[in-house]
Amino acid sequence: MITLRGLTKRFGSTVAVDALTVDIAPGRVTGFLGPNGAGKSTTMRMVLGLDRPTAGQALIGGRAYRELRRPLHEMGALLDARAIHPSRSGRAHLRAMAQSNGIPLRRVDEVLDTVGLDARAAGKPGRTLSLGMGQRLGIAGALLGDPPVLMFDEPVNGLDPDGVRWVRQLMRSLADQGRTVFVSSHLMSEMQLTADQLVVIGRGRLLADAPTAEVVARGTVAVRVRSPQPDGLATLAARLTATGATVEAADRDELTVTGTSADRVGDLAYELGVRLHELSAHGASLERAFMELTAGSVEYAGGPTGGERR
Numbered sequence: 001m002i003t004l005r006g007l008t009k010r011f012g013s014t015v016a017v018d019a020l021t022v023d024i025a026p027g028r029v030t031g032f033l034g035p036n037g038a039g040k041s042t043t044m045r046m047v048l049g050l051d052r053p054t055a056g057q058a059l060i061g062g063r064a065y066r067e068l069r070r071p072l073h074e075m076g077a078l079l080d081a082r083a084i085h086p087s088r089s090g091r092a093h094l095r096a097m098a099q100s101n102g103i104p105l106r107r108v109d110e111v112l113d114t115v116g117l118d119a120r121a122a123g124k125p126g127r128t129l130s131l132g133m134g135q136r137l138g139i140a141g142a143l144l145g146d147p148p149v150l151m152f153d154e155p156v157n158g159l160d161p162d163g164v165r166w167v168r169q170l171m172r173s174l175a176d177q178g179r180t181v182f183v184s185s186h187l188m189s190e191m192q193l194t195a196d197q198l199v200v201i202g203r204g205r206l207l208a209d210a211p212t213a214e215v216v217a218r219g220t221v222a223v224r225v226r227s228p229q230p231d232g233l234a235t236l237a238a239r240l241t242a243t244g245a246t247v248e249a250a251d252r253d254e255l256t257v258t259g260t261s262a263d264r265v266g267d268l269a270y271e272l273g274v275r276l277h278e279l280s281a282h283g284a285s286l287e288r289a290f291m292e293l294t295a296g297s298v299e300y301a302g303g304p305t306g307g308e309r310r
């Protein structure tokens with residue numbers, strides 16, 4: 001269990017994390033989402049004792065990280081996959097971690113095997129590792145002490161589709177073993193598949209702490225309607241608007257409706273005797289729900305095509 005209680009971090013006049021109170025429970029994958037600059041990394045750094053909170057607490061199994069007696073056995077984390085010495089091999093890096101934490105060296109081969117790094121890859125110096133290999137090595141390091149609590153910052157960064165699927169399965173199995181799995185990502189479709197629970201923040205504040213399905217369901221569903229009868233479609237549009245839905249006419253024969261359900265649109269079309277060639281619901285996605293949820297808290301908004309946010 002990771003417990004955040006009123007967790008706050010200020011950097012000068014910037015409030016990076018603003019009174020976050022959340023329980024990250026064992027036995028499930030909790031996704032940690034927020035726009036760029038929302039405060040995810042700062043929160044994770046405070047959990048690991050790398051940043052000192054301005055106020056509040058971050059606890060692991062009831063204790064602050066620096067109070068953990070055997071930290072690698074109690075919490076594993078991947079924050080920065082590039083944090084490996086350039087001339088040291090992955091295996092040497094893990095062996096050093098194991099030795100300084102009283103972990104048997106055979107455990108190094110076990111975790112290398114778990115993350116799919118073979119002897120050749122594990123023997124390469126850090127500077128020659130690809131981002132994907134670095135991520136796998138970082139995950140291996142997090143698993144080394146077999147801890148009940150795991151935290152990963154952007155673990156799929158740099159991984160190819162196979163690697164992304166592998167991380168998803170790994171997170172799932174770690175949670176199924178009863179561990180606490182707290183993971184941040186910018187990939188909404190991936191999070192929708194991986195996370196059971198979502199913690200969403202914007203400008204350091206908690207925006208949502210709910211099951212993934214519930215967060216997704218909060219997003220607007222758009223209903224597309226096509227009809228070969230433009231007049232009938234106009235009547236349908238007028239009736240939908242009168243009932244509070246929002247209607248955009250994409251074309252003479254097509255509408256996009258929000259603020260109602262596909263069932264309701266179909267029923268109304270039937271009542272009005274309007275023939276439909278298409279009635280489909282779109283956009284019940286985490287991507288859409290996330291955009292709506294965080295609309296007021298993005299630091300730098302991109303253009304209409306959705307450019308980089310900072």
Ligand SMILES: Nc1ncnc2c1ncn2[C@@H]1O[C@H](COP(=O)(O)OP(=O)(O)OP(=O)(O)O)[C@@H](O)[C@H]1O
Nearest residue numbers: 011014015016034035036037038039040041042043
């Ligand atoms: N060491 C620091 N000094 C000053 N400001 C900082 C520092 N670290 C973070 N910040 C600021 O705190 C805010 C939160 O940053 P943080 O990196 O935690 O966000 P994030 O959600 O991890 O963003 P991203 O998704 O871009 O990684 C930002 O406004 C950032 O500029």
